Amino acid sequence: MASTDTAAHSEAGKLVDKAATPSDNRGPAERAPSSRSFAAADVVLRFLLFASGVVAVVVMVTSKQTELIPIPIPPFLTPRPAKFTHSPAFIYFVAALSVAGLYGAITTLISLFALRKPASYPRFLSHFVIFDVLLLGIVAAATGTAGGVAYIGLKGNTHVQWRKICDIYGEFCRHIGASIAVSLFGSVVLALLVLLSIYSLSKRIPKHSY
């Protein structure tokens, strides 16, 4: 009991030491903790982007469903599959979300590297903000594209006689809907990333002298 107590005490002492040493070393650069927390939030958001890209692509690719459809001539049932490759909108969606996931993975690694050296964080940020905005555009366009087609599939359109297909391919439509929801989350994450970068860049203006 006593040993564990002392161990815990020494552990706490180490923690205090650990917490104290950087603040002693820091000295003039007193805005370092805010930069560090921004970098940590950056890593988390980039990882979320990677995860949402991968999840959206996997859910979309595994959405194949085969149903027996009655055809009029000759009158019997034939199995007809529904796949995402049947619509160019979904192909674009898969391509865009794959790119977003890959970008998320690469920049998570770079951002982790920047987390170890907080001084390099602003340079890293200013290089990647523009790509973030570009990716935001691509992912938002993919979400809109797939959402527009999926809405027609869900509701149909009587004016141009496009009948709905979600009453037949229920599982397929659930997959598509889940994938679009995940990609919507991904675009929100990207918007937050850009916002975080702009905010942290604008916050450090008074720090530097010209």
Place this chain on the structure above:
Amino acid sequence: MCIYTYLLIYIHAATSSPYHTKKSSSHFHISLSLSHTHTHTLEMESQYKVNSNGGIESGSTNTTTRVANKRNLRGWDLVLRFLALSLSLAAAVVLGVDKESTTVAMTLVPTLPAVNVPVTAKWHYLSAFVFFVVANAIACAHAAISLLLALANKGGNKGISLMIVLFDLVMVALLFSSFGAALAIGLMGYEGNSHVQWKKVCNVFDKFCNQAAAAFGLSGAATVAFFLLVVLATFNHHKKH
């Protein structure tokens, strides 16, 4: 190009700093403002000369350079904002007035000859087009409000400019997604989809489809303008530090 130069002259005249007293010097800056770096160095030199002539100490040179450079970027910001306003308004109006009535030969009973049936295509029959028009109208309203705010915000209030950038970002996402949705549905109307038996409709409604395509082009340009606005804002922040 002529219109751009005119806008630049107008904006530089509106936001010209007190150092630019003569019209000729202002025009000199306009003609060189196509590349930022050249303008930067030239303005630095000219500010330096004015300062040394006026007897101001050279320590303030950097501050004046920064102000001039900021003004320059601000001119581009206003031009892009005006472009985004007009383009998104044009896109919303072009698709909003899109309507076509025509007749289709339809065989109801195989033994009888085909009868002509009047059919109408309106923009609000397709929900993606409704989304497109609403998103462009919102972007247009935001561009108008932010143009006024940016003109009124001469002191460079950081809260207001950050708020404008935030909404610019939301507009980029909104416009990109509405552009994608409307383009996907337009492509579906143009090509059809044989897997789910959605027939193409653009062979019947050709004027409707052409007008929709024009609206997509305008909206794409407006989207690029908003994208460049966000990039310019980050570039501005980056340059300052």
